[in-house]
Amino acid sequence: MKLGDGHRMTPQRREVYEVLMEHPDHPTATDVFMRVKERMPAISLATVYNCLDTLSGAGFIIQVNVDREPSRYCGNLAPHGHFHCEKCGTVLDVQLKEGVQASKAVKLPRGAVVERFEVAVRGYCPQCVRKQKIESSRSA
Amino acid sequence: MKLGDGHRMTPQRREVYEVLMEHPDHPTATDVFMRVKERMPAISLATVYNCLDTLSGAGFIIQVNVDREPSRYCGNLAPHGHFHCEKCGTVLDVQLKEGVQASKAVKLPRGAVVERFEVAVRGYCPQCVRKQKIESSRSA
DNA sequence: TCCTTATCAATAATTATTCTAAATAAAATT
DNA sequence: AATTTTATTTAGAATAATTATTGATAAGGA
Known part of the structure; x- marks a missing residue:
């Protein structure tokens, strides 16, 4: 390298x-x-x-x-976005679906030059969701 | 309020x-x-x-x-993204085009729950691009 | 009113990161 | 090979943004 x-x-x-x-x-x-x-x-x-x-x-x-x-x-x-779990802090790569491009997704100011494009999704990861469900069904 | x-x-x-x-x-x-x-x-x-x-x-x-x-x-x-100029630091709001949704744009891990979705575009704002052009044509 | 809770401002503390300076090492040049 | 230059590492100091603490003040409810 x-x-x-x-x-x-x-x-x-x-x-x-x-x-x-x-x-x-x-x-x-x-x-x-x-x-x-x-x-x-x-x-x-x-x-x-x-x-x-x-x-x-x-x-x-x-x-x-x-x-x-x-x-x-x-x-x-590879171009990709990130999913961030608000509970456990894990960061997962997420693939952008084909055909998703900066210029297509947002209305850019006329004349702007794009260098990078970032997508971040915040939420709860599958593991934490599962745990949550188990917990809440237990407590119910 | x-x-x-x-x-x-x-x-x-x-x-x-x-x-x-x-x-x-x-x-x-x-x-x-x-x-x-x-x-x-x-x-x-x-x-x-x-x-x-x-x-x-x-x-x-x-x-x-x-x-x-x-x-x-x-x-x-309102739901929107941000454009950030790498030269002057300005941050501009950018509208997401209609029909653009988190769940549509990325392949999320199965079972994940989405809370928020952020789009950030990095580059040069129209003003800086214009200045740049003037400068480079002057120096040429 | 009395009591609890919320707020403010000042300061101290924390956290992530960067800078500094001295030591080391590799590459380039003589 | 010896010298010079350039890049690198390290420990520790410094910095910048933000948060926590503290003590005083003030609002709201019983």
Whole structure:
């Protein structure tokens, strides 16, 4: 993997990237830090932030923001949206259905140039919904 | 206007709300603070945060997050998306075209319950595009 | 009125993230 | 190879936005 721009693929960056590919569960910087630290105990949180920043700057990973919560990182480069569970905090990838495009979905200001398009869905994930139902039927 | 939940409509909350309605330009908490302070010099930033929080909790305003930038606040309660200019930082409301719905646009995990749906478009606003063009033709 | 609850403002604290500076390492050049 | 340049890492300090705490004040109900 080459990063371009004179950036090197260092051991730290490689580990950070590996960790993201191994568990595509949208970890936060701290999550990544803890996972990398197991295999590379000397690494610092600042380095993890640097690596995440470099990797996303180079387009190898995507930074995902959910409200004002800590940023999460995602190795899925295909265009997709995110579902965020308000109960357990899980972030799931959701596929955009075919034919859904920014320019089609919204009335853009005339003359605007679109760079990115983000779709976020908030709600309760299947697991939490199921639990909720069990709980409420129990209490009933 | 009633807030419910035993919350009162205090002078501070009223001013904060008024300011948002007067200029629907998605001000940040600090922007709101500066505007309210002109008419109510004793108010503190913390109180503005409290008011914004109470008002959005009660559903009178919407908190809009753009990446990790400071939250912005919006009095437009109709369902809409946001366009964010990467150059000048302006946030514009964009209408969702008719027939565009969360459930239609994305393949949701089976069993998930949707609460909210957010569309964010990033790019360059018409003004910045125009300026850019003028600049580049000048330099050419 | 008395009592409970809500509110405000100031300040302190928290959280996520970025910056700084010094040390290290790899690449480029001589 | 030695030197120079450039990129990188690290620890810790710094920052910015936001939240929590506290003590005083005020509103509403019994």
